[in-house]
Amino acid sequence: MRKTSTNTLRVVSAALFLVALLVAVPLLINATGRSDLYYTLTSVALLSIISAGVWITFYIGRINIGQGAYALMGGYVSAILVMNYGMSFWLTLPLAGLFCAAASVLIGLPILRLRGVYFAMVTLVLTEVARLLALALPITNGASGIVSIPLPTGISLFGITLVPDFATLANPRLAFYIVAVLLMALCFLGLYRLAHSRIGQLCQSLQQNEELASSIGVNIAYLRVIAYALSSFLGGVGGAMFASISQSIYPSSFTVADSVNFMLNCFLGGLGYVLGPMLGTFVLYFGWDLLFQTGEFQLLIFSTVLIVLMLVLPNGLLSLALPRKRGLER
Amino acid sequence: MEQVIANGLYLGAQYALIALGLTLIFALMNVLNFAHGQMYVLGGFVTYTIYGQLKLPFVVALVCSGVTLAVIGGLMEKFLFRPVVRRSKREESTMLLAAATAFFLDAVMLLLFGEKQRGVPKIISGVFVSDRLILPYDRILVGVLAILMIAAFMFFMQYSKPGRAMRALAQDRVAAQLMGVKVERYSMIGFALGAMLAGVVGGLLVSITGVNSGIGGPISIKAFLMVMIGGAGVVGGAIAGGFILGMMESVGLTVLREYGDITYLVIFALLMIFLSIRPHGLMGKPWG
Secondary structure, X not given: OHHHHHHHHHHHHHHHHHHXXXXXXXXXXXXXXXXXXXXXXXXXXXXXXXXXXXXXXXXXXXXXXXXXXXHHHHHHHHHHHHHHHOOOHHHHHHHHHHHHHHHHHHHHHHHOOOOHHHHHHHHHHHHHHHHHHHHHOOOOOHHHOEOOOOOOOOEEEOOEEEEOOHHHOOOHHHHHHHHHHHHHHHHHHHHHHHHOOHHHHHHHHHHHOHHHHHHOOOOHHHHHHHHHHHHHHHHHHHHHHHHHHHOOEOOOXXXXXXXXXXXXXXXXXXXXXXXXXXXXXXXXXXXXXXXXXXXXHHHHHHHHHHHHHHHHOOOOOHHHHOOOOOOOOO | OHHHHHHHHHHHHHHHHHHHHHHHHXXXXXXXXXXXXXXXXXXXXXXXXXXXXXXOOHHHHHHHHXXXXXXXXXXXXXXXXXXXXXXXXXXXXXXXXXXXHHHHHHHHHHHHHOOOXXXXXXXXXXXXXXXXXXXXXXXXXXXXXXXXXXXXXXXXXXXXXXXXXXXXXXXXXHHHHHOOXXXXXXXXXXXXXXXXXXXXXXXXXXXXXXXXXXXXXHHHHHHHHHXXXXXOOOHHHHHHHHHHHHHHHHHHHHHOHHHOOOHHHHHHHHHHHHHHHOOOOOOOOOOO
């Protein structure tokens, strides 16, 4: 009985959180007139989707610093499909994710055999390679990137408009915000289900001891490729969304620093908690934004705070609130 | 062709020194030091200040670079990495710390030295010219110094007492502790030594390529590449990786020149193939 009541509690609180994000936040922003916050919050939502991908790879015990590569790839796939083939943005969004997932299967098959720092280093280099590729390939238009990508068009089914044309909206920022929040909710719902499903349990076994898991019949090679593909899918979707919001994509849109940040988001939130990436992204992004007033000392203060946080809470922010929660810790 | 090989050797000697520091820290602490490139840049700036601004002899500047970085590395180990390693549930947490220190060093250098490209006057002028080879004398000197330092480092690790202790630590931390090796002390010495190597290379190279506060990240990436080629945590591997990367870069820049800036793409593709055959690099142990 207790279990069902906690479950209901969770569903209710998740629903409340979503309602707060979709209704209360726009109202508050309207009241205070700070419509620039839309862009900030949209970025947080999208970055937390991308970071959630990194979290999945952490879940199978791999340190992924290559998420920027897939975000960049997703952005370019979506931009090229929209610009060169005139596809609807909403169609390119899953396509970008699928393209990244397919690419990650190809890349992942050899590199997922590596572990620990080796995997971390290879993925780090992957980000740099994605940037170099974007510079070198003819279709990506080199260093000048792809600019003035049209805003997403509408979707209508049997004459009913499901999603309005973003270009006709009075406030496309709000529309992007809502889309991003919905995507984020979907992503973390899926992540929660994944972490608590049979596959999630198997992934945890991978994290603890791959040899042991494989000796009792877990198909580790298959599982880790699946997990990596899922992770890259999220990266691609997030990147495609970003390209659409900023209406442009450059080789430097996602760099090594971004990849490291995605990893930091996960660390900061806490690797043992599904909501870790979301909280970590929120804190890091807003912390960075708040420090903007300090000018040249921004990076100094930011990194000092990070170091202190790491010294005080080496297991992530959520370890403060949920110390006894059954997480990934051994 | 001789020119390409000479360039490769010169680059490789630099790279091997950078990779040595990184691999030493990794072997002792199991920490992937993201801040290694930043340490290199800091070493460069110290030499720039002392040799370029204060006009003291180059050797003094180089020693100062090494000492400054050794002190910084030692302090970082004692007050940052050691507590986090002890208290964290997952050893990857040190990576966040290392990344944060990388940001921190970047910020400090940006504040202290600005974002301009800095260079110093040549240590020796003149160019060595033969019928097939053109090499400036300062490059030759820097290359020879780097090779001498690699040799000194290897002798130190092989025959001195701290070197032996550190090798024992790298092999098996617990066993080393049981044999009476002061683990904490030698971890600190090792970290300081690794940082010092980075600083010294930075100081050496500032006399040729100059330095600016933005190159720390790319240098770290190159160091990671070398360590991957050679195998993490192995001294011989780092040296081999450094020379191989230097050679590939030198050859690639010449051979692939007409195809544009794709040397690193090719290197990475080769690395992927190589790693799928040998996941632990040339000499790495199957852990890490």
